Amino acid sequence: MKIRKITAVLLAGLVMALGLSSCGSNSKSETxxxxxxxxxxxxxxxxxxxxxxxxxxxxxxxxxxxxxxxxxxxxxxxxxxxxxxxxxxxxxxxxxxxxxxxxxxxxxxxxxxxxxxxxxxxxxxxxxxxxxxxxxxxxxxxxxxxxxxxxxxKSTELLMLNNTAWQEFSSATGIDASSLSTWEGIAKAAEEYYNWTDAQTPDVPDDGKVFFGRDAFANYIIIGSKQLGTELFQVSGGKVNLQVNAEVMRKLWDNFYVPYINGYYGAYGRFRSDDMKTGDLVAMVCASSGATYFPAEVTSEDGTSYPIEGSVYPLPNFEGTDNAMAVQxxxxxxxxxxxxxxxxxxxxxxxxxxxxxxxxxxxxxxxxxxxxxxxxxxxxxxxxxxxxGQPVSDIVRSSLDIGVTMTQDYTFYTSKAFKNGFDARNIVEYSMMDQANADLEQIQNLMSQGSSRADAVARYNTDENFENWLNSFETALNQAIDK
Missing domain, CATH: 3.40.190.10 (Periplasmic binding protein-like II)
Incomplete structure (x- = not known):
C-alpha cells in the first residue's frame, strides 16, 4: 500500500513535470x-x-x-x-x-x-x-x-518656390512675397512673370515662360468651393447632395483656366516637382509630403544644371475669405x-x-x-x-514647420466618403484640366498660323465656353453619383 502511494506520487510528479515542460516548449515555439x-x-x-x-x-x-x-x-x-x-x-x-x-x-x-x-x-x-x-x-x-x-x-498642401528664380524676378519687377498668399495674387504674379520673360526676347513675340502649376487639381476645386461657401459634395449618412454653384465655379475658372490658357500656368511631367526640376515652373502647389522630392538643382533641356534654393509658403486662399482652408x-x-x-x-x-x-x-x-x-x-x-542625428533638408524642415502651423491656423477639410466617390472625384480632377489642355492646344495651333496669343485666347475666354463646360461638369458628376 505504501509502495503504491509512493509510486502514485512519483507518477503525479512526473506528469506535472512533463506538463510544465510541454507548456514551456509550446510558449517558445508558438507561431x-x-x-x-x-x-x-x-x-x-x-x-x-x-x-x-x-x-x-x-x-x-x-x-x-x-x-x-x-x-x-x-x-x-x-x-x-x-x-x-x-x-x-x-x-x-x-x-x-x-x-x-x-x-x-x-x-x-x-x-x-x-x-x-x-x-x-x-x-x-x-x-x-x-x-x-x-x-x-x-x-x-x-x-x-x-x-x-x-x-x-497626414499631409496638406503647401506652396513651394524656386527661390533662386523668384528673387531675380522679384528684384526686377517689385513683385513681393505677399502676392503668394492668395490665388488672385498668384495669377497676377504669373502674368507679370510671363510678360517679364517675354520682354527679354523682343524679337520673338508671345514666348513668355510659365510660372505656376499644381498637383491634385481636384483639391483646388473642392477646397476652393468650400472656402467660397459651397460644399461640393455634401454627405450625410452615406448619401451625397451635389452642390455646384455657378458663381463659385466662375471664380475657380477665372483663377486657373484663364491663366492656364494664357500660358501663365502649366503642367508637363507626371508631377509638378518634375517640372520644377526642368525649370519649367517657378512655383507649385503640392502635398507637404512632396517636400522630399523638391529638387536641389535645375537641369535644362540642353543638359546644363545649376543649383537652386527652395522656399515654402502656406497654401494660398481666395481674397476676402475669412477662414483659411487647406486639404486634409x-x-x-x-x-x-x-x-x-x-x-x-x-x-x-x-x-x-x-x-x-x-x-x-x-x-x-x-x-x-x-x-x-x-x-x-x-x-x-x-x-x-x-x-x-540625421541631417534634415531645409525644405523638409520648412514644410514640417509650416504644416504644423497650418494645423493650428487653417481649417483642414476633406470630403466624406460616399458611394461612387472615387469616380466623382476623378471627374473633378480632370474636367476643367482637360478643357484647359484641349483649348490651349487649339490656341497654340492658332498662334502657329500667325495669330497673336491675345487674339487666340479671346476665342476661348468667353462666357459661353465657361457655361458649356459647367453644364458638362455638373452632368458628368450627377451621372457618376447616380450610377
Whole structure:
C-alpha cells in the first residue's frame, strides 16, 4: 500500500513535470501572429517605414509575438486595384492583406463589403483623445462611433518656390512675397512673370515662360468651393447632395483656366516637382509630403544644371475669405476583418507606429505630418531631429514647420466618403484640366498660323465656353453619383 502511494506520487510528479515542460516548449515555439501590411510608400518614405517596422518586430513585436511584414504595392492606385481584386477573389489575385493603406473612398467601398474591421474596440477613449480629432473623424462612415481607418500619417498642401528664380524676378519687377498668399495674387504674379520673360526676347513675340502649376487639381476645386461657401459634395449618412454653384465655379475658372490658357500656368511631367526640376515652373502647389522630392538643382533641356534654393509658403486662399482652408489628405490604414487576435495585433502595431516617438521620426524623413496632438508640435520635431542625428533638408524642415502651423491656423477639410466617390472625384480632377489642355492646344495651333496669343485666347475666354463646360461638369458628376 505504501509502495503504491509512493509510486502514485512519483507518477503525479512526473506528469506535472512533463506538463510544465510541454507548456514551456509550446510558449517558445508558438507561431507568432503575422501581420501583412500593404503600402505605397517609396524612396525616403519607404526606407523609414521599413526601418520602423523592423524596430517594432525587434522590440514590441518580439515581446508580444507579433511579426509585421511590410510590402510595397506600387502607387496608391496600383495598391487599391490589388486590394479590390484580392477582396473580390479574382483569379490570380494575392491573398487579402491584414492591413492596407487606403483613402476614404476605397475604405468606404471595402466597408460596404463588410470587410473592414471596427478599430474602436481596440482603442480606449484616452487613446483616441491623443489623435487629431478630424483625422479620426475621416475614418468614421456612420454615427455609431465605428472607426474603419486608422490615421498613420497626414499631409496638406503647401506652396513651394524656386527661390533662386523668384528673387531675380522679384528684384526686377517689385513683385513681393505677399502676392503668394492668395490665388488672385498668384495669377497676377504669373502674368507679370510671363510678360517679364517675354520682354527679354523682343524679337520673338508671345514666348513668355510659365510660372505656376499644381498637383491634385481636384483639391483646388473642392477646397476652393468650400472656402467660397459651397460644399461640393455634401454627405450625410452615406448619401451625397451635389452642390455646384455657378458663381463659385466662375471664380475657380477665372483663377486657373484663364491663366492656364494664357500660358501663365502649366503642367508637363507626371508631377509638378518634375517640372520644377526642368525649370519649367517657378512655383507649385503640392502635398507637404512632396517636400522630399523638391529638387536641389535645375537641369535644362540642353543638359546644363545649376543649383537652386527652395522656399515654402502656406497654401494660398481666395481674397476676402475669412477662414483659411487647406486639404486634409494622406491615406490611412484599414485593417481587414478577421479575428480578434489578428486585428488586435494589427492595431498594436499601428498604435506603436503613431506614437509621437515613432510618428515624428517618420514625418521628419517623409514629409508627412504626425497624427497626434503631441506629435504636431515644434518641440516634438526638434527633439526627433536632435535624437536622430540625421541631417534634415531645409525644405523638409520648412514644410514640417509650416504644416504644423497650418494645423493650428487653417481649417483642414476633406470630403466624406460616399458611394461612387472615387469616380466623382476623378471627374473633378480632370474636367476643367482637360478643357484647359484641349483649348490651349487649339490656341497654340492658332498662334502657329500667325495669330497673336491675345487674339487666340479671346476665342476661348468667353462666357459661353465657361457655361458649356459647367453644364458638362455638373452632368458628368450627377451621372457618376447616380450610377
Amino acid at each position: 507568432p501572429t503575422s501581420v501583412i501590411v500593404w503600402h505605397y510608400y517609396n524612396g525616403a518614405q519607404q526606407q523609414i517605414f521599413d526601418e520602423l517596422v523592423q524596430e517594432f518586430n525587434e522590440t514590441v513585436g518580439a515581446e508580444q509575438n507579433i511579426v509585421v511584414d511590410s510590402q510595397n504595392q506600387g502607387t496608391i492606385s496600383e495598391l487599391t486595384d490589388k486590394v479590390l481584386k484580392a477582396i473580390h477573389g479574382e483569379i490570380g489575385a494575392d491573398e487579402v492583406p491584414d492591413v492596407f493603406a487606403a483613402y476614404a473612398d476605397t475604405a468606404y467601398e471595402i466597408d460596404q463589403l463588410d470587410m473592414a474591421a471596427d478599430l474602436s474596440s481596440y482603442l480606449s477613449q484616452e487613446e483616441m483623445d491623443q489623435y487629431v480629432a478630424s483625422y479620426l473623424e475621416e475614418g468614421r462612415f456612420s454615427d455609431d462611433g465605428d472607426l474603419k481607418i486608422f490615421p498613420v500619417a 489628405q494622406g491615406a490611412g490604414m484599414v485593417v481587414t476583418k478577421s479575428n480578434e487576435i489578428k486585428e488586435k495585433a494589427a492595431v498594436t502595431f499601428l498604435k506603436w507606429f503613431t506614437a509621437p516617438e515613432q510618428n515624428v521620426r517618420f514625418a521628419m524623413s517623409s514629409g508627412y505630418l504626425p497624427v497626434t496632438y503631441e506629435g504636431n508640435s515644434q518641440s516634438a520635431i526638434d527633439q526627433a531631429i536632435k535624437e536622430s
